[in-house]
Amino acid sequence: MSDPRADAPPTAADVAAAREKALAALSEAPDLDALDEAKRVHLGKRSPLATLQRGLGLLEDAARREVGRAINEAREALTAAEAARREELEAERDRVQLAAEAVDVTLPPRTPRRGALHPAVETTEAMVDAFCGLGFTPVTGPEVESEWFNFEALNIPADHPARGLMDTIYVRGLGAEPDDDPRRPGITPLLLRTHTSPVQVRTLLAQQPPVYVVVPGRVYRSDVADATHLPAFFQIEGLAIDRDLSFADLRGTLAAAIRALLGDDVPIRLRPHHFQFTEPSCEVDAFFDGEWMEVLGAGMVHPNVLRASGVDPKQWQGFAFGVGPERLAMLRHAVTDIRQFVDGDLRFLSAQSSVPA
Numbered sequence: 001m002s003d004p005r006a007d008a009p010p011t012a013a014d015v016a017a018a019r020e021k022a023l024a025a026l027s028e029a030p031d032l033d034a035l036d037e038a039k040r041v042h043l044g045k046r047s048p049l050a051t052l053q054r055g056l057g058l059l060e061d062a063a064r065r066e067v068g069r070a071i072n073e074a075r076e077a078l079t080a081a082e083a084a085r086r087e088e089l090e091a092e093r094d095r096v097q098l099a100a101e102a103v104d105v106t107l108p109p110r111t112p113r114r115g116a117l118h119p120a121v122e123t124t125e126a127m128v129d130a131f132c133g134l135g136f137t138p139v140t141g142p143e144v145e146s147e148w149f150n151f152e153a154l155n156i157p158a159d160h161p162a163r164g165l166m167d168t169i170y171v172r173g174l175g176a177e178p179d180d181d182p183r184r185p186g187i188t189p190l191l192l193r194t195h196t197s198p199v200q201v202r203t204l205l206a207q208q209p210p211v212y213v214v215v216p217g218r219v220y221r222s223d224v225a226d227a228t229h230l231p232a233f234f235q236i237e238g239l240a241i242d243r244d245l246s247f248a249d250l251r252g253t254l255a256a257a258i259r260a261l262l263g264d265d266v267p268i269r270l271r272p273h274h275f276q277f278t279e280p281s282c283e284v285d286a287f288f289d290g291e292w293m294e295v296l297g298a299g300m301v302h303p304n305v306l307r308a309s310g311v312d313p314k315q316w317q318g319f320a321f322g323v324g325p326e327r328l329a330m331l332r333h334a335v336t337d338i339r340q341f342v343d344g345d346l347r348f349l350s351a352q353s354s355v356p357a
Helices: 010-027 034-042 048-058 060-100 120-132 197-207 245-264 303-308 325-333 346-351
Strands: 144-146 190-192 211-220 232-242 270-274 278-288 289-299 316-324
Touching: 010 034, 010 048, 010 060, 010 190, 034 048, 034 060, 048 060, 120 211, 120 232, 120 245, 120 325, 190 270, 197 211, 197 232, 197 303, 232 245, 245 270, 245 278, 245 289, 245 316, 245 325, 270 289, 278 316, 289 303, 316 325
Parallel strands: none
Antiparallel strands: 144 190, 211 232, 232 316, 270 278, 278 289, 289 316
16 A cells, blocks of 8 residues: 555554554664654654644544544554564664673683793892891802902912903903002003902901801803803802801701702712812702702801901901802703893793792
């Protein structure tokens, strides 16, 4: 049936036809936009029902009441049908949107990656903590040193091979600086310290015994990097000066510190060795992961070092030790090439961010 004309008298059949057509359009609307368009067409001011309503004046009273009642019932039915279909489409829209935005709470959360200390730094701090627990106090000193503090005060003579360019990095560009040894004024060449031992002398010049200090810091050697050596690396020096200290005190101190780092059941052994600044001297090995591994060097402080520091060796004795934290970090993290600590490979460093149990 064609749409009703404004100049033709409306009939109940016209109303029924318009109602059925509108109900079909509303119920079959595939989405909210289509429903809005169907509502405009079938319930708006220009809809077929509106046209039929404007033609009621062409009817007699009885027919006008009948057709008017049919138009009102049709409008109520269409309004209800539109509301029901809108509720269905909105529910479907919300279901799709919620499904798209759903979070699977069974999956692990996306947490940011946490940073961690470099293995060598972590081991250094662990070693300092271990010695602090034994009564030592951390101290530091300059990395650019004079020859006197780095060599002569430590009983290393002028003709010792370690003082040559093959082993020591002398500083150029800064020139020569006044020697800060108060008993030896003058000009001396500067160098990058080859060990943290100069801080022993600086500490003894600054304070009277008893002295128990641990000295962490970076040192420099003219070494070619290989699997076990670096030209710049960390070292921890320890110094204990008191009355009646013996080699047994040295061994007990080192055993406690090493076992704090590597495990309570790790055996250690001391082998005779030679260092210019200690006498007697030894190297200390730890039995770790099925084999003996060199860990550090140590010994009783040489009387000449005590004299250079203004300490009477007849009244005071002590011991000193030096250890490379990178070497211990290699044991703690099962690393076979020390160069991996300085390559800057984040994959390696992330894998070493926790110490094996």
